[in-house]
Amino acid sequence: MDVSQLSNEILSALRERGLSDQQVAILTPREVFDEYCSWHGLINWGDRLWGIVNELKAVEPMPAVSSTPVKQDFSEDDLGFLQTADTKVLSAVARGELNLNMKAVDTLVDRGMDVNGNWVGFDAAKSNRAYSSAELASLQGFDFGKPNLIFQSAPCAGHSIPLQKSVQEVPRVVIWIEGGMVQGAVAGSPVDIAVIDYDIEGADDDDLMDIDQGNGKTAQAVCHIENAEINSARADQLFFAVEEVKDELSVSMRP
Amino acid sequence: MAVLNKRKWFYLLAPGVFDLPPCSCGNPETQWSEYEHHLWCDKCNKDFVPAHNGVFDGPIPVMACALLGISFDRFNIEKNCVERFVVETGNYQ
Numbered sequence: 398m399d400v401s402q403l404s405n406e407i408l409s410a411l412r413e414r415g416l417s418d419q420q421v422a423i424l425t426p427r428e429v430f431d432e433y434c435s436w437h438g439l440i441n442w443g444d445r446l447w448g449i450v451n452e453l454k455a456v457e458p459m460p461a462v463s464s465t466p467v468k469q470d471f472s473e474d475d476l477g478f479l480q481t482a483d484t485k486v487l488s489a490v491a492r493g494e495l496n497l498n499m500k501a502v503d504t505l506v507d508r509g510m511d512v513n514g515n516w517v518g519f520d521a522a523k524s525n526r527a528y529s530s531a532e533l534a535s536l537q538g539f540d541f542g543k544p545n546l547i548f549q550s551a552p553c554a555g556h557s558i559p560l561q562k563s564v565q566e567v568p569r570v571v572i573w574i575e576g577g578m579v580q581g582a583v584a585g586s587p588v589d590i591a592v593i594d595y596d597i598e599g600a601d602d603d604d605l606m607d608i609d610q611g612n613g614k615t616a617q618a619v620c621h622i623e624n625a626e627i628n629s630a631r632a633d634q635l636f637f638a639v640e641e642v643k644d645e646l647s648v649s650m651r652p
Numbered sequence: 653m654a655v656l657n658k659r660k661w662f663y664l665l666a667p668g669v670f671d672l673p674p675c676s677c678g679n680p681e682t683q684w685s686e687y688e689h690h691l692w693c694d695k696c697n698k699d700f701v702p703a704h705n706g707v708f709d710g711p712i713p714v715m716a717c718a719l720l721g722i723s724f725d726r727f728n729i730e731k732n733c734v735e736r737f738v739v740e741t742g743n744y745q
Contacts, residue, residue: 438713440742650724651708652663652670652684 398422398429410436441650520627521586570625571635582625585632590623656687661726664734667691669722671706714739 400408400418410433411421421429431443439446479487489495502512509519569585579592593608595618607615662684663670674680675693685692685699692699707717714724714737724737726744735744 435742438715439711440714442711650712651689651705652659652667652672 398424398426403429407433520629569629569632569636571632571639572623579623582623583628583631583635584625585627585629587627588625590625592621592623594619656690659684659686659688659690660730661728661735663723664725664727665723667702667706670708672708673703673706675700714742 398421400422403411403421407429408418408421411429412418414432414436416424416432424432427444427447430447434440434443434446486495490497505512505514506522509516509522511517511522568588570582570588570590571584572582572590573580577594577596579594582590595608595616597605597617597619600619604619605617606620608618608620610616667682667684668674668680672682672691675682675691675696675698677693677696679693679695682691682693682702687699689701690699691702707722712724717724718739726735726737727733728735737743738745
């Protein structure tokens with residue numbers, strides 16, 4: 398997370414919680430929200446409120462049809478599929494009851510593409526599916542690009558879906574450790590993992606490396622590069638399991 | 653039929669402190685029932701579901717509660733120990 402993009406309102410709350418900017422930088426938006434809520438006394442309500450906001454955004458009605466002409470970059474041939482579309486479908490789109498944006502995203506994912514039509518591979522595309530439409534709609538900062546006829550008939554101004562951004566910025570990586578050693582890793586998309594173990598007791602001198610601590614000092618560690626197995630389904634499964642444990646930990650206060 | 657789950661913990665302070673309502677008989681001196689989400693009225697000798705959950709029905713201003721002397725410390729029945737609520741983190745120790 399780019400800390401510089403956070404407002405003073407949020408940053409000051411996080412700093413009051415005792416978090417440094419470096420610690421904030423590695424938090425997810427959901428975790429930042431939870432910390433913000435906690436600082437304002439909404440203990441254990443962050444996850445629930447975040448979920449409710451996402452749920453409401455998912456059912457947010459489409460904005461009214463705009464009468465503003467939109468530049469058309471598509472030929473009649475490009476849009477010929479509309480002629481063959483069922484009237485029931487077209488009218489639902491015209492009324493804003495059918496979100497063709499999400500349908501288009503799903504179709505692109507099925508083709509192994511990102512929202513710009515670039516091939517990213519079926520594995521990466523499938524990992525996109527881990528994000529529910531609610532989560533997709535809730536995250537900010539993705540620009541769908543030029544408006545087209547579909548967006549004109551069902552405009553989505555301010556309704557952004559950061560499919561590509563979410564996948565790129567929040568890869569899911571699960572690392573398992575046993576006996577103080579990293580035993581393996583699985584990820585939803587290709588990642589490089591550097592393992593730095595500062596527990597050097599019993600390590601051979603030849604294996605020790607000096608690691609820059611970022612404060613002008615160095616510390617010795619045993620390091621290696623871990624190869625993560627790419628298995629988005631397994632990564633999602635483990636993430637959900639961890640989320641369940643987390644939910645259990647943040648027990649309800651209700652007696 | 654509603655499932656009654658045995659309570660695994662209870663707050664050290666009485667339900668009334670948390671603004672939980674009295675029994676339908678009017679007795680405000682209720683206690684935590686042995687069942688979750690229930691209170692015990694020792695005048696009626698019955699477990700009952702309170703009409704509302706007092707401060708637990710909404711976001712809890714734990715810091716303001718701490719200033720007012722309302723503690724969320726609780727007794728863990730399974731572990732037979734008191735768990736202290738840490739206001740700053742919202743977790744139990």
